[in-house]
Amino acid sequence: MKKNLKLIFLIFSSLQLTAQDKSDAKLIVSIVVDQMRTDYLTRFANLYEGGFKTLMEEGQVFWNAHYSHVPTYTAPGHASIYTGTDPRFHGLIANDWYVVDSGKTSYCVEDKNAMPIGTASNYAKRSPKNILSTTWTDELEWVSNRKSKIFAFSLKDRGAICAAGHLGDAAFWLDKKGFVSSSYYMKKLPKWLENFNKKNDIQSYMSGKWDYLIDKDNYPSPNTSEFERIPKGARNADFPYELEQLYNSDTTYTEAFKGTPQGNQILIDVAIEALKNEKLGIHNNPYPDVLAISFSSTDYLGHSTGIRSHEIIDMYLRLDRQLNTLFNYMNKKIGEDNFIIVLTADHGAADNPSQARIDGMNTDWIAPADLENECRKLILNAGINNEDVLNFSNEQIYIQINDNSNPVNAEIKRKIVRDAILSHPAIMEAWTKEDIQRASDPFSIMRKNGSNKLSGDVFFSLYPGSIIYSKTGTTHGSGYTYDTNVPIIFYGRKSLSSQNHIKRVNVKDIAPTLSYMFGLSLPSACNGNILPLNYN
Ligand SMILES: [Zn+2]
The missing domain is CATH 3.30.1360.150 (Gyrase A; domain 2)
Structure with a gap:
């Protein structure tokens, strides 16, 4: 009996050791592409030559990953990615929800006690106080004695806040003044970010044309302008768009910008500045730093043009190249063996129902x-x-x-x-x-x-296929496959080999998988599974 116990103890302790040995990466780059359907990887696969190509060819790709909740929106999706559980446990049941007692609608990350930082706007009164369970980033901060640096960026407040969790160093989101935050995280913006905001104001990104990246004839499906919303300041829903014209017609200063590839570019630019100035991934601590980016422009554009438009295809081709700039920077400055990348999405999107009707579907x-x-x-x-x-x-x-x-x-x-x-x-x-x-x-x-x-x-x-929306563009939120199916890719040159996975998995499996790889406790309400990654 005693011998058996000893054996069990040995097996147990060796399992513990392996768990912490899975990856000794110095940096985790956690990427969420808002509204990215899994077929955005395959439909344009032969046109990718940058980041998406690297991730698909060298990473571990889960082709049949789904959400298991509705509504499939940004906040519940991001919170499930980081908490490893369902909205009923992490608390972000939608982007906003009605509260019977007050008769008012409450926003997922609002917090009247959090003061705006870097802006005077009340829209920056934000914090993770409504997230009821811990995130894998919280568990990392806790186990590393807060030595891990965790920085999250998005155009959307909720896209950054869910990633930074309760203990992350900072969440930054876009305001007309640039990237801002709240007093939950800091007293003032870091100097490097203040400088970035001055140099990289939104207007400076909105000059020149947004035109086809590659030859028009190579886009894999016909253009769909009839089913697209015409951007303010544009004559029609066709390329090219004059960025300056879009910017000048936009009284909000940010809306037009967010629906162009420039919204992804500013995130790449600020992420590189963060890596540089915060020295993310350059340390001798036993636990990794985290750079979290949630690309929101893919969602803003998807809503206006649908899933077949030349604009959405073009934005993904550009994001492929933009990701490559970021990956090349990391290869050079952090070292290609020293980081891992996890990429997923917060939900998918429906096809435009009027367009699907032409193909014989009874959608509306x-x-x-x-x-x-x-x-x-x-x-x-x-x-x-x-x-x-x-x-x-x-x-x-x-x-x-x-x-x-x-x-x-x-x-x-x-x-x-x-x-x-x-x-x-x-x-x-x-x-x-x-x-x-x-x-x-x-x-x-x-x-x-x-x-x-x-x-x-x-x-x-x-x-299936019908939406509560407008005639043009599209949306998401249902429990159907087009909204629940998103890609999951794990990439790590040193620890992970390339592999395609076809078994159905859940997006809430990402958090326990990272916990396992880095020897963290599971997030407090986690009910996902550990993904069967193939380790080197
Ligand atoms: Zn959306």
Whole structure:
């Protein structure tokens, strides 16, 4: 018996040792490409010659990775990547959600106690206080005695904040003044970033033309301007675009910029400055530093032009080259054996339904206000007062439950709403809160994974390929494959060989995999699996 125990102890301790030995990289580069569908890797594969090509050829690519929650939006996606769990546990159930008690909508990373840094804008009152579980970056800070430097950048506040977690050194996002942050992280911007903001103002990126990167005839599908939104300041939805004209027509100073490849360029530029000035990856500590980048322009552009446009193809071809600049810099300054890269996305996107209709699909779009008004009529006809229907958001309906002490009455009221909206021609399925709690099929479990006490009373889903949006462009948020399937790539020249993985995995598997590779504790509510990487 004693001998057996000793053996078990030996096996256990050797496992521990291997876990910490998987990678001795000095830097983890964690990249999220907002709205990147997996087919963006394959459809333009022969046109890639930079970063995407390197990652696909030399990395470990998971082709069948999915989210297991709805709504498939930016905040829940990013939080799941970093916490290794579902929105019901990490708390970011959507980008914003209705709060019954206040009658107001709350934004995922808002924090009235966090003061804006680098700007006077109240939009910078941000922090991770709503993220309920730890992130792998938190676990890294904790185990390294805060020696690991963790810097996160995005055009979107939520894209950076979820990555930096609660303990990361800094999250920076874009404001019209450049990259800004909040008092949650710092008292003032680092000097190098102040200088960067002065030198690299948004206007300086918005000159010249945005035109085809390569010969127009080589774009793998026909242009789709008819289904695209025309940018403000442009005559139509066709190349070339005069960047200065777009900038001058933009009263927000940032909106037009964010929908161009220049939005990705500024992130590459600031990331290189951060590597340089913070000396990320250059140290003798046992645990790595982290550079996290969430590229948001892919999402802004995807919303306006859809998934087939020449603009979106062009943006990905450019991002491929832009990533190469970053990787080359790291190879030279940090050393090609000293970093690992993880790339994924926060959600995918639907095809434009009107365009899919031409291909014979029975898909459609409905404006959010129309769907809400039509459903309100159906609910009223079923005997529930309009003022008792509190809010429509995130494919959920909040209703006034007058007597919370009587669960039977509450459920009956929810069932009336559920059955009423089911007669709407756009709605395929609907569930009450109770239906979801009892659910066992994957499609309703996604609702359960995506909901908590703050979620609505009734949930619904449209038919595959249909969206609540406008006629042009596209969106995401559903539980269908086009929204849930995103790439996961692990790349590390020293520790990882190249491999294609076809087994279905989950995006929340990234966090436990990194925990395993670097000997970190699993994030506090992590329920993902460790991915079967092939180590050298
Ligand atoms: Zn989006």
